[in-house]
Structure formats: C-alpha cells, structure tokens
Amino acid sequence: MISLSVDSSKDFMGKLLASDAFDSFLLEEASIITAVTYSVSGRIHPDFFSDEDEKPAEEFIPWSQIRPRIFELIKGKNPPISLRMTLLLRWSATNALLQKESPEGHSEAFRAFVLNIRFENGNVTLISGTSYDTFVPDKSLDIIWDETVKKFLTSKGIGFEIL
Helix, strand or coil: CCEEEECCHHHHHHHHHHCCCCCCEEEEEEEEECCCEEEEECECCHHHCCCHHHCCCCCEEEHHHHHHHHHHHHCCCCCCCEEEEEEEECHHHHHHHHHHHCCCCCCCCEEEEEEEEEEECCEEEEEEEEEECCCCCCCHHHHHHHHHHHHHHHHCCCCEEEC
16 A cells, blocks of 8 residues: 655646546545535446346446546536545456466455545545455555556656655
C-alpha cells in the first residue's frame, strides 16, 4: 500500500471525471459532499434487470457508466467540499496483470486491487490497496499493485509524489 499526493488536483479531477483515463476500474463506493452529501454504492442489483442478457458480468458498476452521473453531482462554480471514492480494477485488467506479473499464482484469498481517491481542501490523495478475504502474510501482490499504480498514473500524465 502506498499513499500518493497528486501534483495538480484540477488536472487529475478532469482526467477522472471527464475522460476515459480511469475506465479500467469499477466503482465500489463514493461519498461526495457539496451543498448536500451524496453516498453512492456501486454494487449492482441483478434483480433490476429483466433480461438475463442485460445483467452485468461484474459485481460493481463500471466507472465509465457511472462517471457522467458523478460528474453531474460535482460540476458547478464551487468544487466539492470532499470526495471519497473507492475504485476496483476490473477483473479483465486484474487477470491480465496477474498473468503478466504473478504467473506462479496468488492466494485464493485475493479479492481485488483497490484505488482509494480522496479530494479534500483542494488536494487529491491516492491510496493503493490489495483486498483479501483473510490475512495473507505474502505482500508480493501489494508490491505489484503499487508499481502498477505508479506506472498507470505516469502513463496518463498525472504527476504525483509518494507520501
């Protein structure tokens, strides 16, 4: 797990909310404080879908689908007081990363690669994380994910410093 401070909050928020830069993620949850507080659960309710073909394959909503709604909640002349968001790397990207970086396998307890985003007082902080169902002493996936997050941000032109 690493904590990163983003160099330009305005640039980062533009890439997060108004581009496809983070579309390889799913939204687990978000909390947005503007004039009121919005809490968003990204968990999909399969019972909502009447047709089996419409049911999403993933447990959480793709960021690309919810991004316009989140942007609508935030846009305006004043920035949000606070935004806290938990993104999960999509399973297709997770599997590709695991096959490339950890071909020998990983713990069955592994659940997801996580990116926590915090916007407060005009600053953006990112915290990487690896989610497991139980305690796992092996931290090799944490190291892989930390390095992947840094490479991802660099590839998107997002400057940062490690805290």
